[in-house]
Amino acid sequence: MCDTCGCNITKGNQHLLTGDGKLSRVHEGTTAVSVLRGLLSENDHQAAHNREHFDRRGILAINLMSSPGSGKTALLEASIDALGDRYGIAVIEGDLETENDAERIRARGVRAVQIATGTACHLDAHMVHDAVHDLDLDGIDLVFIENVGNLVCPASFDLGQHRNVTLLSVTEGDDKPAKYPVMFRAADAVVLSKIDLLPVMDDFEPSRAERCLRDLASRAPVLRVAARKQADLGSWLTWLENEIASHRKRLEAGQTIRPAIQPDGMRLHSGG
């Protein structure tokens, strides 16, 4: 089982970790046990279970992360308007307090559940599991999870999604990937949002944002979007439809996928 597989061990760090063996006496009456468990193994277990829920129904699950107000809900509204008649879409909304975002989604005629996290600054796999059981997934092809607006904590919790999308609005500054490397490294795609405001944001350089992202060794595509105008959605919708199609192929071949994760960690995990 993966709670003992040491899924964080890689060739680069294993020499730092191999110690005195499994069980060693330290001094009389004291035992030291060496363990190599990911501290989030409980969360990761639940996340794997959530992924099975999605996979069994042929659903692609996408986690949207960004700072507060970067345009996640607006992107969802625009995507529903563009794709809602061809795909069954459902939304899990994470928010500190209100039902506002879920209501905006329901107004588009789409099923949505709200997770009110209270003071928690991120969603975790257990919260998403409860939401999945509250959601009728019949006929759904695509589930969006809108994470709590926060560029720090959400990156540390696998929810059972297949893909991570991180939004960066042009009003936030083009050096965000350098400031929040953990978050941007986790992205399978980066959406540059509110691109309609570029003409007035003369200090935001999309190429500089992309360079900061490449400095993190990320190969994620950078997709420019203006959700409110419905004008610039093309690259995002193409990416999304390709992801839905490749996920269906993967499922037919009996496979699934986790969001941006290092190949070594992946290999060790599946061997567990």
Added chain:
Amino acid sequence: MHELSVCQGMLRQVGAIAADHEARAVTGITVRIGPLSGVEPELLAQAFPIASAGTVADGADLIIETLPVRVHCETCGEDSDAAINRLLCGSCGDYHTRLISGDELLLASVEMDTEREPARA
């Protein structure tokens, strides 16, 4: 502050290990954390006394070891040290690298008191 949830998860694992070993108390916990794990060692250390109060690990020493950030270059094959927001190959400068150390979040060892209470008649 998600370090509190990480700390609570850690304490559940420690509790299970202590129960396996029929330990009376946990005296030391060592964790290994990479700078790219998203967990701040200082915040984890602050969360620990709060989260451990009343558990089998109440009063235990928490030792946090941080690990270096290292990358492997897929272009030239070299391994090198890197900064958290500059994961480029130190040898050829390419960005086609893979992280080989630096995002770990591991419970490394648990030290506990397993001496039996003296048997009473």
